[in-house]
Each structure stands twice: as C-alpha cells, then as structure tokens.
Amino acid sequence: MPCQRWTGHESLLIIIAFYKRLLGRVEVNVKLGILRTDTVRPEWAGNFGQYPDMFVSLLGRADPTMEFVTYDVEGGQYPDDIDEVDAYLITGSKSSVYDDKPWIPPLIEFVRQIAARDKKIIGICFGHQLVAQALGGRTEKSDKGWGAGLHTHTFTETPSWHDGGDADLNILVSHQDQVVQNATGTRVLASSDFCENAVCQIGEQILTFQGHPEFVPEYSRAIMEFRRELFGEEVYHSGVASLSGEQEGDRVAHWVVNFLKA
Helix, strand or coil: CCCCCCCHHHHHHHHHHHHHHHHHHCCCCCEEEEEECCCCCHHHHHHHCCHHHHHHHHHHHHCCCCEEEEEEHHHCCCCCCHHHCCEEEECCCCCCCCCCCCCHHHHHHHHHHHHHCCCEEEEECHHHHHHHHHCCCEEEECCCCCEEEEEEEEECCCCCCCCCCCCEEEEEEEECEEEEECCCCEEEEEECCCCCCCEEEECCCEEEECCCCCCCHHHHHHHHHHCHHHHCHHHHHHHHHHCCCCCCHHHHHHHHHHHHHC
C-alpha cells in the first residue's frame, strides 16, 4: 500500500496541530508582580506578614509553581521593564485613590501602561478602585459608610474562570470607598446591597475584587479593634460577629490562578 504523501501546506498544518496539542499539556507558570501600596502595622506584621506575604501564601497554596516579585510602589519602586513579570496584582491600602499623595499618580499612569500592553491585572480593594479610576471610572467615599467583616457578594453570571459552584462568595472586607462609576467595558460580575460593584472584569485582561481574599479572620478582627471608634459600634459589633462564618479566600485564589493562566 503506498504511503500517504502530504503537500507542504498540509505538512505545516499537521506540525502546527501537533505543537498546539503539546502546548495544551504544558503547565503555564506565572510570574506575578505584586504592587505593594501599604505597610502592615508593626505590631501586626510579626503574626500576619506584609501584604505581599499574604498574597504569596494565598496564591502559593492555589498554585505552588507561581513566582512572585514585589514592587514597593508606595515607595516609588517599579520594574525596570514592564515585561519583567507576566501579570500584576495591586494590593489593598489604607489610602484612597483620590488622596493627594505623590505616589498615587505614577501608579495610575503605570496601570494605564500595563493595560495598554495587554498584560493581565488583578486589583484588590484599593487596587480594584484604582483600576477603575485609572481607566475612566470613578471612586468615592460611599454614603453607605464602612463595610467590615465578612460580606456576601453574589455573582449574577458565571465567568469562565469560576468554579461553577455557589453564586454567593463570602469574603472579608474593610472599606468605605467604593467604585461609583465603572471604566468603559467593565462587566460587573458580583454585587451586594452594600457594594454594587464587588467583582469586575474588563475583557480577558483585568479582574478586580472589592473584598480581601488575602485576609484571615484574625487580621480582620485586629483591624476592627483598631478602627472601632472610626467604624462605630454597630459596624464593629456586626463585623466581629460575622467572623464566625466561613470566608472563601482560597476559592478566590483558585479563580485568580485560572484567570491568569487562561
């Protein structure tokens, strides 16, 4: 029986298909740049670490192959080359995105540069708000007051990176600012009565969360104790009581990994 003869074009298509299948089996390792926008109080750092440490612990459990590089953007530290890492995560901060602080405008400009380069961005709390502010949205101090403790954000659609499980996400929060106008092209994936824009996505490039998946209940409690007078007794007591519920930071970590590797 004669051997099958392939044309040059057909041979090329076969080779391309082979390598596509091969690459589909290769695990993609992600190098994540953490843009640090705040410092944990000294009396807490020994127990909880700094914010980048919290994310390394959280995301490292979800994907032990992930690599991390921290840039102290609050202190003016940025990568020499935007391509030093595969994606960026912006941490939470006690600052507001509209504060008159010298380190915030350069960070807003850097976020715009990342977005223009089509690199993936994860925003958490302050990072969630800053991404919106940088890309045409607006963040303000909410007239709903402070959110503290464990809140439930409900998904109204199931994105591809989601686990397909419960639509309710129980996540620790600590914020008074909220995104009141989203950037163009934003899909609001989850919300609550307290926070209308709780989980947002722009294209396949940007994913942001108002909540803190990196927090543990003990750290949330420490913040509430420290800010008790600022929060007021009602917010303080309801926030502390909520800590008996199960927070789902590890669930969010798996979603972030899925999003970054897609």
